[in-house]
Amino acid sequence: MRLLLVEDDQMLGESIVESLSRHGYTVDWLQLGKPVELALHSEEFLAVILDLTLPDIDGLEVLRQLRHAGHTLPILILTARDDIDDRVKGLDGGADDYLVKPFSLREFLARLRVLIRRVAGNVESTIELNGLKISLVNNHVEYLGLPIKLTKNEFKLLSTLVTKAGRVLSKDKLQQSLHGWDEMASENTIEVHIHNLRKKIDSSFIKNIRGVGYIIEK
Structure with a gap:
């Protein structure tokens, strides 16, 4: 089960990769938003974990570009932006879920499992x-x-x-x-x-x- 993490914070990114790897996931990690579409064109991932505040391009624009290009894989937004307008923009823009930092690892993993179950056509864990x-x-x-x-x-x-x-x-x-x-x-x-x-x-x-x-x- 391979995931693409898009997160510019070094310490948080390392922590997420380590935690996901420990729970049986293969994780590739980008710290910029612009290479994401190329990565999805050349590799196959089960889901994307997307930060919104990236150094080169806004995460919402990355999301818009991916959906416009026809990528249908699940996208979980993981961000410090907790304003309701940002949540609405993210979900209406094509994100499948929206989780605000700081977050519980247990909740994060549970939300990922939901997305993976949808890919497999299952509603149960x-x-x-x-x-x-x-x-x-x-x-x-x-x-x-x-x-x-x-x-x-x-x-x-x-x-x-x-x-x-x-x-x-x-x-x-x-x-x-x-x-x-x-x-x-x-x-x-x-x-x-x-x-x-x-x-x-x-x-x-x-x-x-x-x-x-x-x-x-x-």
Whole structure:
């Protein structure tokens, strides 16, 4: 589950990245607003966390540009602007949620889970699909009623496939969900994780579309 954080405050940005990484997310971090659209064109993210007070461009303008360009992924505004007019502008401008600093980490994570559930078409904090149950609250996984123990990267990969169920995801896209811009991975990382997931869940649960990628069917 890969997120794009747009935040110019160094200490806060580091804290958010560390907290999200600890909870199973892959996070790429920009400290300027202008590169955001290029990042979304070249990479695939599950959601954007967007500050409004950026050094190069106002966050509301970033939001307007993204929606005008047709980007539909969830956007959570995270800002110190607590005026009601700013909230209204943000939400009417296309943001899916608006959270004011300082904020509770628990609330922040809960709001992110809501956005991710919307992407997956679920209203509950547990996603159920073909006998699989994934809790977005505590990263607990069950298959046919039995608990499954996954590594951090196995959980990230499985969550990405489940939230995009019905879509074929290329190896490159899956690689992006596991590793941010500053991380290195071996060429066969995805194949190894898919192999392990099939052993732990079911050999036919994740299907390989030869030459295209992998899919979990709805």
